[in-house]
Amino acid sequence: MVKKREAIDEKYKWDLTTIFATDEAFEAELAEVLTALEDARNLAGTLTDSAENLLAVTDTELALMQRVEKLYVYASMKNDQDTTVSLYQEYQAKVTALYAKFSEVFAFYEPEFMTLSQERFAQFVIDQPKLQTYGHFFEQLFDRKAHVLSSAEEALLAGASEIFGAGAETFEILDNADIVFPTIRDAQGQDVQLSHGNYISFMESSNREVRKAAYQALYSIYEQYQHTYAKTLQTNVKVHNFTAKTRHYHSAREAALSTNHIPEAVYDTLVQAVNDHLPLLHRYIQLRSDILKIDDLKMYDVYAPLSTTDYKFTYEEAVVKTQGTLAIFGPDYLEKVKRSFEENWIDVQENKGKRSGAYSGGSYDTNAFMLLNWQDTLDNLFTLVHEMGHSMHSSFTRESQPYVYGDYSIFLAEIASTTNENILTETLLHDVEDDETRFAVLNHFLDGFRGTVFRQTQFAEFEHAIHEADAAGTVLTSEFLNQQYAELNEKYYGLAASDNPEIQYEWARIPHFYYNYYVFQYATGFAAASALADKIVNGTEQDKADYLNYLRAGSSDYPLDVIAKAGVDMTSADYLTAAFAVFEKRLTELEALVAKHG
Structure with missing residues (x-):
């Protein structure tokens, strides 16, 4: 059974007292910020009166946002560590409401700023040189000018933000706190309760009956609640489409990508490139079938280990391997990695009620915390290295940039994390000499590529399809969503939907x-x-130096420009073609190892 949180050793828990020493300190700061927000209401109508006002109001807004984010991180992480604790559910609700109130109070900001002409703004910068600090920030505001509404309309949207988030919040509570998964028999014949945290371990079992039992047990719950999940997802999609239309975007996708100044062509180029290379995925699935000697391969077999090598890592071993691998970036990077372990930035083990999965979080004024649900697998080593990439990105950015640029776009976020994964793969392939272990590493890389490039693009296709369907008036019933997803899954994996009803x-x-x-x-x-x-x-x-400068850049420039300076042009399909070439090369090597050993 999954342990309760109080049974977990403190060395495996993150130290959130570095954010607020006590819950009472959090509550006191929350009260102070609420008061400060009320005082900030008086700033409405004054933003463009003078250069001094523009600076003062901007400083005030960002300073309050900085405090709000710190409150949010504490409350959300306290809730994530055990979603069954009512106090932290309450804290989560309060900070969500605080975000909504912040948005409401400062809803005047963008509409008032948009009344400034470029000429008058240029004069403001001459009158008050400190405004130059916010140069890119203001540039981005001017970029959004066509999509900013009146002060009254912005206030209405801001006031409704908490309601707009209801679909996602309901999903999270249902999926993490309320859903109880069945008990199954593991490979040793022991009864084990299925959970988000241990599900993937069962799917990686070498025992096909265990995989099948876990798979069917998990999806029996989602089948049971499919109509509720359809309603939460439909609500969320409707919010995206409504907001995009209200702000005069052509689509929800255009609205979402414009936040990071990303052309929609980047999205379409990805989907096209992946579809063009689906034969590689089908070839890998066929190789899986051959190695496993399963003629009727099912979706519950796609995570089955192809390797019989027991290539696993305890958490302590993973810490050592992570430090050794990431030392390639130099002493500054490595020192930060060591600090993350020594100062308890990481919540390691699964416990009852803990949020599933893994993430890197934190705010400008906190450590770059990481949440894991550790299992002693090679995959979890990669997860640790992945989240460490996010946390190092955050740390370099926050140390190098003022608060206004102290974060980074989602578009850039996954590059830092998966660069670490790729380097770990290179390190392991360099270190291992025997065929069995090499086979295990190649298997992991190919599975990781499948799960990241192929699978996430499959998700992207589905996400775009349901947004377009809703915009066209289609009701997103569970029946519609089931059919769309089943057909897409069949296209990607080449496995008949009729033979895999649970997927x-x-x-x-x-x-x-x-x-x-x-x-x-x-x-x-x-x-x-x-x-x-x-x-x-x-x-x-110099390549390493350019990479570290990318980590330090934060949001001080547009994302495509930031990554271009590190040496990758993401407006071209070349980087995708190169990635598929690596996949094919390693797939061919794995096929050769299989042929060599019969």
């Missing part, structure tokens, strides 16, 4: 469908990371 419900368990066109960036990020990893492993010291 039609997979859409219901994917939290990223609530993140508003987020998932495609896993795939573009992985492909870009492939190019960058090659530069770091085989390139010059």
Whole structure:
């Protein structure tokens, strides 16, 4: 059974007292920020009176946003560590409301700013040179001018933000706190309760009956609640489409990508490139069938280990391997990695009620915390290295940029994490000499590529299709979603939907469908990371320096320009073609090993 949180050793828990020493300190700061927000209401109508006012109001807004984010991180992470604790559910609700109130109070900002002409703004910068600090920030505002509404309309949208988030919040509570999965028999014949955290371990079992039991047990729950999940997802899609239309975008996708100044062509180029290379995925699936000696391969077999090598890592071993692998970036990077372990930035083990999956979080004023649900697998080593990439990106950015540029776009986020994964793969392939272990590493890379490039693009296709369907007036019933997902899955894997009835419900368990066109960036990020990893492993010291400068850039420039300076042009399909070439090369090597050993 999954442990309760109090049974977990403190060394495996993150130290959130570095954010607020006590819950009482959090509550006191929350009260102060609420008061400060009320005082800030008086700023409305004054923004463009003078250069001094523009600076003062901007400083005030960003300073309050900085405090709000710190409150949010504490409350959300306290809630994530155990979603069954009512106090932290309450804190989560309060900070969500605080975000909504902040948006409401400062809803005047963009509409008032948009009344400034470029000429008058240029004079303001001459009158008050400190405004130059916010140069790119203001440039981005001017870019959005056609999509900013009146002060009254912005206030209405801001006031409704908490309501707009209801679909995603309901999904999260249902999926993490309320859903109880069945008990199954593991390979040793022991009864084990299925959970988000241990499900993938069962899917990686060498025992096909265990895989099948876990798979069917999990999806029996999603089948049971499919109508509720369809309603939460439909609500979320409707919010995206409504907001985009209200702001005069052609589509929800255009609205989502414009936030990061990303042309929609980048999305379409990815989908086209992946579809063009689906024969490679089908070839890998066939190789799986051959190695496993399964004529009727099912979806519950696609995670089955092809390797019989027990290539696993305890958490302590993973810490050592992570530090050794990431030392390639130099002493500054490595020092930060060591700090993350020594100062308890990481919540390691699964416990009852803990949010599933893994992430890197934090705010400008906190450590770059990481949440894991550790299992002693090679995959979890890669997860640790992946989240460490995010956290190092955050740390370099926050140390190098003022708060206004102290974060980075989602589009760039996955590049830092998957560069680390690619370097770990290169390291392991360099270190291992025997065929069995090499086979295991190649298997892991190909599975990772499948899960990141192929699978996330499959998600991206589904996400775009359901947004377009809703915009066209189609009701997103569970029946419609099931059919769309089953057909798409069959196209990607080449496995008949009729032989894999449970997979039609997979859409219901994917939290990223609530993140508003987020998932495609896993795939573009992985492909870009492939190019960058090659530069770091085989390139010059200047290549490493350029990469670290990308980590330091934050949001001080447009994302495509930031990554171009590190050496990758993401407006071209070349980086995708190169990534598929690596996949094919390693697939061919795996096929050769299989042929060699019969």
